[in-house]
Amino acid sequence: MPEPRTAPAVGSRTPFRTVESPNLPILETLARHTGKGAFWDLADHGINGTFNLDSAWHHGWETVAALVATRQATSR
DSSP states (O other): OOOOOOOOTTGGGSSSOOTTOTTHHHHHHHHHHTTOHHHHHOEETTEEHHHHHHHHHHHHHHHHHHHHHHTTOOOO
8 A cells, every 4th residue: 555645844834735735724724713614615516615715825825926026026
């Protein structure tokens, strides 16, 4: 039987997506504490709440990274 894959120790605390998605337990906790636990559990009629919340988290951090990267940008 193959060994289960584990995320690196550093990656398990970062907000960015990896193949193993180590941020899912953190996101589940946030969803439940903010009253979105029912959406997190939703997996019916073609909607997957876990996937959608994970995607929103990922795109939110992409937006932050884009803002940080362009903060000192100047026009040519």
